Amino acid sequence: LCLDEAGDAAIVMYSGVPFRTNWNGREVEMVQLMDIMSHPDHRKTGLFVKTAEAFFDCFAGGESVLYYGIPGLYHFEIGAKYLAYSRLDSDVAFFQADPAQVVGSGRGRLCDEGTPGRAFDALWDEQAANYPLAVVRNSAFLRWRFNDHPHRRYTIYGWRTGLLGRLRAWAVVGVEDASARIADLLLPPDPTLSAGFLGRVARALSKQGVQRLETWVPGGHFAAEGLQAAGFVQSPEPLGIVPTARSFDDNLEIPWVSANLYYTMADADLV
Numbered sequence: 001l002c003l004d005e006a007g008d009a010a011i012v013m014y015s016g017v018p019f020r021t022n023w024n025g026r027e028v029e030m031v032q033l034m035d036i037m038s039h040p041d042h043r044k045t046g047l048f049v050k051t052a053e054a055f056f057d058c059f060a061g062g063e064s065v066l067y068y069g070i071p072g073l074y075h076f077e078i079g080a081k082y083l084a085y086s087r088l089d090s091d092v093a094f095f096q097a098d099p100a101q102v103v104g105s106g107r108g109r110l111c112d113e114g115t116p117g118r119a120f121d122a123l124w125d126e127q128a129a130n131y132p133l134a135v136v137r138n139s140a141f142l143r144w145r146f147n148d149h150p151h152r153r154y155t156i157y158g159w160r161t162g163l164l165g166r167l168r169a170w171a172v173v174g175v176e177d178a179s180a181r182i183a184d185l186l187l188p189p190d191p192t193l194s195a196g197f198l199g200r201v202a203r204a205l206s207k208q209g210v211q212r213l214e215t216w217v218p219g220g221h222f223a224a225e226g227l228q229a230a231g232f233v234q235s236p237e238p239l240g241i242v243p244t245a246r247s248f249d250d251n252l253e254i255p256w257v258s259a260n261l262y263y264t265m266a267d268a269d270l271v
Contacts, residue, residue, distance in 0.1 A: 002051040004042075011039040012051040016059075016067065019135040019267070022128050023065065023252070030135065031059070032267045033069035033244075049082045056083075060248040066133075066257065068245040070268055076242040088243040088258040093219040095232040099180070099202035099210050103231040106196025109165065110204060113158040116142040119167040123186065130189050130222075134262040137186050145184070145266055146172050154183065157204070159197035169197045173205065174271060180205050182215035184266035187226045194226025202230070216265055218243070223262070239270070 002012035014036050021030035038048045060067060070092065071079065079085030113120075116139040124138045135141065146154040152174055159169040171185040182201075187194040202213060216237070217223040228234070245257050265271040 002047050002054075009039075011042045012047050013037050014048075014052045014055040016055075016069075018059075018064070020141075021066075022131060022134055022136055024132045025128070027136070028066075029064040030066045030068065030133075031064060032263075033067055033071075034268060036075070048078075052083050056248075065249040065252050066245055066247055066261075068243070068257075068261065068263070070241045070243055070263075070270075072240045073242055076244055079244065084246055085244045086246065086254045088218075088245055088261065089255070090219045090221075090243065090258045090261075092216050092237055092241045092243050093221075093224045093234055094214065094216050094237040095224070095227045096212065096214040096235050097202065097230075097232040099206035099213045101231055102199050102202035102213070104195035104197070104199025104202075104229065106193060106199075108159050108161045108168065108196060108200070110197070110200040111158045111160055113156040113170065115147055116156060116170075119158070120170065123167045123170070127186060127188060131186075131262045133257060133260045135267060137184070142172070142184075157201050159193075159200070168193060171198070171201055172266065173201065175205070175208065175210060178209060178211040180210045180213045181265070181271045182213070183271045184264045185215070185217075185223065187223050189222040191222070191225045191229035194223070195229035195231075198226065198230035198232070216241070218262060220259075221262060 001010045004011050016031040016033040018029050018031050021028050076085060120139040120142060154172050154174050157171050158167050160166060161168050169187050172183045174181050174183055205213060245254060247254060
């Protein structure tokens with residue numbers, strides 16, 4: 001925070017949410033930048049940039065290796081000019097579908113998982129190598145982000161297979177009227193399995209009266225392939241999101257980040 005001269009009022013805020021993160025098997029910290037603002041009476045004074053620099057001086061470096069966000073173009077351009085922001089070449093892929101038209105079938109059981117437990121930890125341990133740069137998506141993260149959310153309600157769908165009901169994939173869905181958004185999902189790099197799971201999710205939502213289903217994933221990621229295999233259509237991104245990052249580790253280069261960072265709307269608070 002940057003306070004006014006009297007110390008009575010905040011005039012600039014630069015903030016982010018730190019996450020436990022998998023970086024090729026090493027646990028580090030990654031920070032999703034959000035809630036960045038300045039008072040209109042104090043803009044174009046340099047205080048915003050000084051506050052941001054103080055933020056990075058305080059928190060970045062060491063195990064805190066990457067700062068990333070999904071700003072609009074205006075805020076990205078300010079960050080690129082003054083704060084060494086880099087645009088991720090992968091961009092964000094926006095998918096939408098009519099749930100009644102989503103395809104995909106397979107042997108498995110769709111479950112409303114309620115509160116995630118050990119099966120979600122086991123799935124993350126199994127799939128972490130396929131997500132070489134991603135927030136640790138285990139049961140603790142899901143409970144904190146979704147089950148304990150003070151204002152929104154979500155359904156956590158799991159896809160279980162075999163006699164033992166092994167968890168193979170999950171998706172977190174929020175429904176508002178006739179629209180639904182997949183806020184987060186963890187899929188294996190198998191588009192056929194993903195399509196079968198997503199088809200069953202869409203079928204369940206269609207029975208609830210949902211007529212529109214949408215989600216965001218990194219462009220080029222195998223999650224996008226799974227969505228396409230299920231019949232989701234990639235459409236122009238409606239929010240003007242510019243995926244952005246700044247690395248504070250010499251071994252974590254932005255081109256590699258562009259190719260490997262996995263994020264969803266769960267990393268932010270937009271849905």
